Amino acid sequence: xxxxxxxxxxxxxxxxxxxEQPPTxxxxxxxxxxxxxxxxxxxxxxxxxxxxxxxxxxVGGPDNNQDLYCTSTLWDxxxxxxxxxxxxxxxxxxxxxxxxxxxxxxxxxPGTYEVTFSRGTLEARLVVEVP
Numbered sequence: 206x207x208x209x210x211x212x213x214x215x216x217x218x219x220x221x222x223x224x225e226q227p228p229t230x231x232x233x234x235x236x237x238x239x240x241x242x243x244x245x246x247x248x249x250x251x252x253x254x255x256x257x258x259x260x261x262x263x264v265g266g267p268d269n270n271q272d273l274y275c276t277s278t279l280w281d282x283x284x285x286x287x288x289x290x291x292x293x294x295x296x297x298x299x300x301x302x303x304x305x306x307x308x309x310x311x312x313x314x315p316g317t318y319e320v321t322f323s324r325g326t327l328e329a330r331l332v333v334e335v336p
Contacts, residue, residue, distance in 0.1 A: 240265045240266050241263060241264070241265045241266035241270060241272075241273070241327065242263075242264050242265060242327070242329075243261055243262065243263050243264070243322060243324065243327040243328070243329040244261070244262045244264055244329065245259065245260070245261045245320070245322050245329035245330070245331045246259070246260050246261075246262075246331070247259050247260075247320070247331055247333055248260075250310060253312070254336070255312055255313050255314070255315070255335050255336075256310060256311065256312045256313070257310065257311055257313065257333060257335075258308065258309075258310045259280070259308065259309050259310070259311065259320060259322070259331070260306070260307070260308050261306075261307040261308075261322040261324070261329060262305060262306055262307075263303070263304075263305040263306075263324065263327065264305075268302045268303060268305075269297075269298075269299055269300065269301050269302060269303065270303050271297050272325060272326065273303045273324060273325045273327070274294070274297045274301055274303055275292055275294035275297065276324055276325035277289055277290065277291040277292075277323075277324075277325075278290045278307060278322075278323070278324045279321070279322070279323040279324075280309050280311075280320070280321070280322055281320065281321040281323075282311045282313075282318065282320055283318030283319045283320050283321070283333075284313060284314070284316075284318055286311070288309060307322065307324070313333075313335040314335070315335050315336055316334075316335055317332065317333070317334045317335075318332070318333050318334075318335070319331070319332050319333075320332075320333055
């Protein structure tokens with residue numbers, strides 16, 4: 206099965222020094238865990254030229270996917286800062302539902318950054334350009 210393609214959430218383009226433009230985002234290939242994949246997007250935060258809101262959605266697979274239960278979530282913002290969340294969990298049971306939607310906001314200095322979202326063995330990367 207060919208890898209699915211995605212389109213950037215933000216309009217492509219580069220800012221000139223005299224004109225402030227929203228950051229741009231170009232998705233990197235998504236990784237999959239069987240029928241499960243993570244989709245990573247970025248959008249500008251209204252009122253802030255250099256802040257981005259990242260959303261990661263786990264798509265596919267069962268809601269009680271044991272491979273994704275009680276796993277750490279890592280956001281690497283590509284600028285030397287990262288955030289890791291490790292849940293405290295009870296033992297997995299078939300009734301358990303995994304979280305599927307994740308969101309973080311991050312402020313940047315001008316530049317190009319590769320942002321990575323990881324959850325268990327799933328990973329997605331997104332290259333963002335901040336004017």
